[in-house]
Amino acid sequence: MTTTLHITLITETFPPEINGVANTLGRLFDGLRARGHQVELVRPRQGGDPLIGSDDELLLCRGWPLPGYPGLQWGQSSMHKLLRRWKRHRPDVLYIATEGPLGLSALRAARRLGISVVSGFHTNFQQYSSQYGFGLLTRLLTHYLRWFHNRSTLTLVPSASQRLELERRRFERLALLSRGVDSQLFHPAKRLKPLREQWGLAEEDIALIHVGRLAPEKNLGLLRRCFDTLRTTYPQRNMKLIVVGDGPQRPVLEKELPEAIFCGSQRGEALASYYASGDVFLFPSLTETFGNVVLEALAAGLGVVAYDQAAAAQHIRHGYNGVLAMPGDEEAFCDAARWLLDERETLRCVRLNARQHASRQGWAAIIEQFEGQLRGACVGEQVVPNAPTLP
Template identity: 45%
Template sequence: MRYAIVTETYPPEVNGVALTVQGLEQGLRNRGHLVSVVRPRQDGDAAPNGDLLVRGASLPRYPGLKFGLPATRKLMQLWKESTPDAIYVATEGPLGWSALRAARRCGIPAATGFHTRFDEYMRDYGAAFLQKSALRWMRRFHNSAQATLVPTRELAEFLQSHGFERVVRLARAVDIGQFGPGRRDDALRSQWGLGQDGLAAIYVGRIAAEKNLLLAVAAFRELQRSRPDARFIWVGDGPMRESLARANPDFIFCGVQRGDDLARHFASGDLFLFPSHSETFGNVTLEAMASGVATVAFNYGAAREHLRDGAHGAAVDSDAGFIAATVELGRQDALRQAMGAAACASVQSLQPEQVAADFDELLSGLVDTRNRHAPAAVA
């Protein structure tokens, strides 16, 4: 099969959407398919054979990230010359809209991915009055495709209840070859000022308002009352990093980490704090679990799908619950370590190869459906 993937974020950009898209792309390639990627050009970028790089513009409040500018005519020309059997559109920006429009005119079946709760972002950035408008905008976008892929049953039910059509769950995976307790690094912990018995609370992700990070700060400060030896490790970058560092000089900011370095940072932590309310999934939850780190997160997304409350950490429903769980697990070393081991064991079956096979089956199913309907349309 020949597939095309359209996305407005892609590595070396570091975020859940970019890394998920790259994983899906590689999974299809590993299954023997031809895959082309359409995305905005990044600094110093050169397109591999078959890929298309388009013009982009900087995303407000997201330094280093871009959105693709409209490119309907260019995509139609490309896809008429080399027609993919199906396309996957990962983002709802101008480039994503162009891709759906071009696919419709060229008769190419399309699936979309619901990766970001932009309606929730409206609230986090002080524009809650736009939440309903954002949801309508996303519904129109996704309903123009033949399938909308979501990572959890919870999100599928939410979207269906709000008028989204043809919603299909595609599970997420975690690379257990990369993330695991064996990556724990005592030398790295020493750099953090911690020994074997010290406590490293860790956050991994974008350091931005939509991640609800002040709650993690409050939870850690409460934990410090009983564990003054605790350190808070921050992995990532974003617009809030400077203000957080200025207000909390004892926090340790490690910047963006990738690959094996990211795995070392995860496994060298003792308690993963993930206070976000606005994730569609939260890949970092699975990565923390695979690393053998007990996790405190809100009971939705990856936590609801995979994290058993009281067995792998805590899946909470309120800010007060988040703080209480952070303090309880931070105090109890043996319980926390047992939870981390159980969490690691629980995700061993979440293999990327299975996700790639499911993704392949879904896209090929769209092709089969188009082919069955084509003779009837001609008649």
Template identity: 45%
Template sequence: MRYAIVTETYPPEVNGVALTVQGLETGLRQRGHAVSVVRPRQPTDAMQVDDTLLVRGASLPRYPGLKFGLPATRRLISEWKESPPDAIYVATEGPLGWSASRAARRLGIPVATGFHTRFDEYMRDYGMRFLQHTALRWMRRFHNGADATLVPTRELAEFLRSQGFDHVVRLARAVDASHFSPLRRDDDLRAQWGVGADGLVAIYVGRIAAEKNLELAVKAFRALKQQHPDARFVWVGDGPSRAKLAQDNPDFVFCGVQRGDALARHFASGDLFLFPSHSETFGNVTLEAMASGVPTVAFNYGAVREHLLDGVHGAAVQDDAGFVDATLRLAADPARRRAMGQAASDAMRALRPEQVATDFDALLTELAQTRGSHHASIATA
């Protein structure tokens, strides 16, 4: 089969959407399919990239390291007329994503979209709560133009259906437990953070931005530090809030963006993963922390509701007070943290990225065959 994947973010950009898309692409290739990627050109790109159509992009406001793709309907129609894919996956709802869906509809190519980002929740986090419903209507219009909308959790599928989204399909996610593993724990790295083997490290991994509700993580750590004065809070990632956060908290350790083996070492070298976000559609970092053997404190939705057992793998909390209380409880009990970390790591080994690729392949194949059968029936009518 021939598939096309359209995305406005892609590695080396580091975010959940970019890495998820790359994982899906890799999985399809490993299953023997031809996959082309349509995405904005990045500064590190050569003039031509194999199996990739590079389009014009522009920087996202407040995120100079990320781009969105500019509309490319005519170019995509020309490209796909010459070499039509059997099905297309559109991962992002930006201008490039809209134009890709439009081009596919004109050519009669089936389209699956991915619901990766709660832009309606972002409106609230950036002080524009009055635009929440507008954002949701905009996303509903985009996704309802597709043959299927892929979501990572049952909870999100139920919510979208209740809001009038059509053809919602759950595509589970997984984590590479051979890469994210407790065996990656690195005492030398911890020493660089100023912590001994028995010290306490709270860690956050992700975008450092307003929508991540980071003030709550800071509040929880400050309460923790009153009981554990030598504890460290390590931050992995970057974003528009980093400079102010570092200025206000000179004792925090900022490691910047980490990738590959370095990211796995940073995860596994923490003792408690604090993830205070309210606005994730999933939260891949939750699975990565669990696979790394690090108990997690996070809100009970997304990946947490799908995979984290409260009191077994960490704490799935309901409100801000519960987040702080859970942080203090786990910080005070090293033996319980170790047991939770081991249980979380064991649970993640049951998840297999290969199965995600198989399910994704089956869904795209079904869309292609259904559309093909429909066209055949029209031709013979």
């Protein structure tokens, strides 16, 4: 009989918050519990949480507002609280998903108690820093992230391209843990004719859709250039740009793209219908560690246009189930979208192949792999060699 584990997950974001990291962690949390493990969650208190939150499965900590992320909290250091809790109920292994003060205090408490730590590299904060006016801090932040992850037993990364980038930056003990998709939720059958009519589109018209957080690091200025290019190339075709999501850049984008339809954040069945009611998915981001929305768009049977990195590089075969451009080449990105729309049969075949590929990318195998990686950390080396001094 397989031994169950006591696993503690530390994160700044978790469902019902809407972002790729929260979605992934919710899936991993539920999947491990379904496999019989005791899973404890440590996170900052969010709006609507009780003032006191502590039981065997949940520990709420104090937090500060996270700049640029309304509604999210940056967890405060809670080392003494964690030490007291883990001395009473010692976890077998920690999974630290975020590297802020809360994650750092968890790392230090675990090392003091000799508890194995697996960390996850979920967000390119060192790339985000330049987008938010902190470019001078990029090197320091990279140094800190390397210091942090090199003190864990294992660091999990979501894509092969991310692993190569971190190896180049001298991160150690990296392993791949990809992402899955719920291909029953995200399905072409969720296409809604009334929704397309609301957008002013008939069945033969084209809905160019983007789903994601509307923020500077997402390279969303390319949406306008690509949309303008396609309308100039195909003036006879009725097409609309549909933007699903919210974030600090929304007011700017609404001014720059007055013709676009902004739908705000969506989730669950509503989000699935928005995807399926589109035709082409435009994803210009250059800062993703993975990009769950790429898999969701493929599962919904959309023709995906993306840069050749992260999830797109892993799951798209150029010209077969989507189209790719070299990272940063905006002209190539627009050309790829143009090729996809050049022949109706081309787009039809690409969309069929996209759905077929994504339908094989479920979460069950990902969660089983994650469980194995956590078990491996438990029986591996308990004390990681000293890393460089904390900056």
